[in-house]
Structures are given as C-alpha cells and as structure tokens.
Amino acid sequence: MSEEAKPGLEMNWRAVIAAWLRGMARGYAVVVLLAFGGSLVIGLAILAALGVSPGQAAQVMLSGAFGSRMAIGDTLIFMTPRLMTALAALIAIRCGFYNLGGEGQLQLGAIGAVLPATMLPPSWGHLLLPLSLLSGAVFGAVWGLIPAALKLWRGTNEIIVTLMMNFIGIYLVKYLVEGPLQPAGSNFNMSAQVASGARLPLLLAGTQLHLGVVLALVLAAALWALLYHTTYGVKLRAAGLSPRAARLQGMPLSRLILSSMGISGAIAGLGGAIEVLGVQYRLIEGFSSDFGFDGLAVALLGGLEPLGSVVVALYFGAINSGTIALQSVLSIPAAIALVLSGLPIVLLAVIQGYRFMKGRI
Numbered sequence: 001m002s003e004e005a006k007p008g009l010e011m012n013w014r015a016v017i018a019a020w021l022r023g024m025a026r027g028y029a030v031v032v033l034l035a036f037g038g039s040l041v042i043g044l045a046i047l048a049a050l051g052v053s054p055g056q057a058a059q060v061m062l063s064g065a066f067g068s069r070m071a072i073g074d075t076l077i078f079m080t081p082r083l084m085t086a087l088a089a090l091i092a093i094r095c096g097f098y099n100l101g102g103e104g105q106l107q108l109g110a111i112g113a114v115l116p117a118t119m120l121p122p123s124w125g126h127l128l129l130p131l132s133l134l135s136g137a138v139f140g141a142v143w144g145l146i147p148a149a150l151k152l153w154r155g156t157n158e159i160i161v162t163l164m165m166n167f168i169g170i171y172l173v174k175y176l177v178e179g180p181l182q183p184a185g186s187n188f189n190m191s192a193q194v195a196s197g198a199r200l201p202l203l204l205a206g207t208q209l210h211l212g213v214v215l216a217l218v219l220a221a222a223l224w225a226l227l228y229h230t231t232y233g234v235k236l237r238a239a240g241l242s243p244r245a246a247r248l249q250g251m252p253l254s255r256l257i258l259s260s261m262g263i264s265g266a267i268a269g270l271g272g273a274i275e276v277l278g279v280q281y282r283l284i285e286g287f288s289s290d291f292g293f294d295g296l297a298v299a300l301l302g303g304l305e306p307l308g309s310v311v312v313a314l315y316f317g318a319i320n321s322g323t324i325a326l327q328s329v330l331s332i333p334a335a336i337a338l339v340l341s342g343l344p345i346v347l348l349a350v351i352q353g354y355r356f357m358k359g360r361i
Helices: 005-023 027-048 054-066 069-094 102-119 121-155 157-179 211-229 231-241 243-248 253-280 291-301 306-330 334-359
Strands: none
Touching: 005 334, 027 054, 027 306, 027 334, 054 069, 054 306, 069 102, 069 121, 069 157, 069 211, 069 253, 069 291, 102 121, 102 157, 102 253, 102 291, 102 334, 121 157, 121 253, 211 231, 211 253, 211 306, 231 243, 231 291, 243 253, 253 291, 291 306, 291 334
C-alpha cells in the first residue's frame, strides 16, 4: 500500500466513527431499548435450550440482582468499576480521542492506590483513604496522558497506543505482585493488605456495599454538569463533533485533548483505586474482569452520556449478580453472564450498522 493511500484510509474510518457517534443521538433511546429487549429474549431462549424454564430463570435472576439487601449491594458493587471506566471512556470520546485504554489506566490506578495504603504508617489513620484515592487518580491520569502526548507530538494512532498500553498495565501489576509488592514468605500473587484507615467505609451492614458506589454516582452527575453546563464542556463537545470547525473558532484542540485524557485517565484510575480499597483490600493479579473493556461497551450503549451510562452499568451489574444466583440455584454455568452481557453489544452494533447503511445516521 502506498504512503499516499494511508491518510485517506485513516480519514475514512474516522469519518465513519464520527458519523456513527453523531447519529446515536437520533432515536438512540429506541435503539438501546431494542438491543436490550432483544438480548433478554435471546438470553431466555438460550436458557430454555439448556433445559431451564425461562420464567424460573427470570425470577431467579431478578431475585439474585434485587431480591435482598445483599443482592442489591452485589449489583451495585459489580456496577461501580464498569461505570467508572465508562465515564472515563466517554469524556475522551466526546473530545474526539478514541481512548481504548481504560483497562490499563484502571490497573495503574490500583497500583497508585495500594502504594500509600500499604507503605505509609497506619498511624496516619483516615488520611490514608484520601491520599490513596488521590494517588490512584494521579497514576491513572499520567497513564492516560502518555497516548495523548504521543498523538499530539508524534502523530501516533491513539487506538493502537491505548489498546497496547492496557497490556503493559496488566503485566506491570503481575510483575509487582510477584516481586516488589509481594509480602515476604508469601506464595500468592498479591500485595499486603491495605491499612484499615485506607479502606472505603461500608454503607450497609451485612453487605460489601461501600462508599465507592456513591463516589461513582456523584462523579457521573459531576461529569454531566461539566459537559452541559460549563464553557469547557461546550468546547470539548465541539472539538469532538468537528475538530476543523473548532480549530477555525480558535479553540485550543491540543489543550482540550490533553485535559480530557487527563480527566479520563484519572477517572479510570480512581475506579481501580475504589476496587482495591473497597472490595479486594489488596492488589491481586487479575483483579479486573476486563472492567475497562466492559466500560467502553457501557459508554457506547449509554449513548456516550453520563446518566445513560449509569443505567447501562446498572444492567451489567444486575446481569453479573443475577447469573451468580443462576449458577448457585439452577447450576447454570457462570459463563452465561458473558453471553448475556455481550448480547446487547452485538445487537446494538447490528442495529446501528443497519441504520448507517440505510442512511439514517
């Protein structure tokens, strides 16, 4: 392929993605409802093929997701990291920067949180929690700024760079918990426990529901206000919709990209910090069940809207806690959760692709 053809190809895929994102606002609520409704029908059909009554399966799933205080707590815990990485993805994409690196930024945030939480003296008490959260956000922000800087000053492709940096983050965690952060005499790939003062407070007795859930919801509301009720948010959205027009208006595109990726990385890093300080209480190899990639799907299914992402992340949380109930009550394989959570994504892609080909986007 000649060098002259490459820029044209890059503009083509960028134009397709930009048109798809602009079109999602038109009738998108109906599209999402179709995707979720269709996924539920197909999911119940799959369960029926496994010999399970669809009605019984639906009842068990609803009970497992919302039927008790513990079930609601589990659903919200499963929701939180996916919501955080969704918020991280959407603010970068709304600026026109396709950040696929939420998983790596989450991993770095977990590292940043566990360092002060395990290395500073326990006598620091409740100062450890804000310091650990701040450290996680800073680590994630720095990890997010790297691909933005490479894009602006070296012209690299942000999709490839952010995607590859995920694996660097994952293997960095693996190296640390097998070496420098592994307690002496331990044979497990995990760090020491975080100090009690660095742990997120529990909200409901008898559950694992922690303050991180509230932080995620507050952050979603704050991000909505930032996007729609500040001058910065207007500039950010304008840069994402039409970089050329924004540049002609004198908007500082480089500064907007750097700041949006800094915020994006900080949010994902905070998601990793919340998982370590609120659920795991230590850094563990493989602690993330692809939260970053789930978050990207949540952001797209939510129409790249903070409040829409809350609803979709809640669905993902309910699917995960509901399928655990299916596994324990009806002996359904746990992998069915991956099927049920992936179906809306597949159906959304199919519906949006059809709309695009028909010229409705």
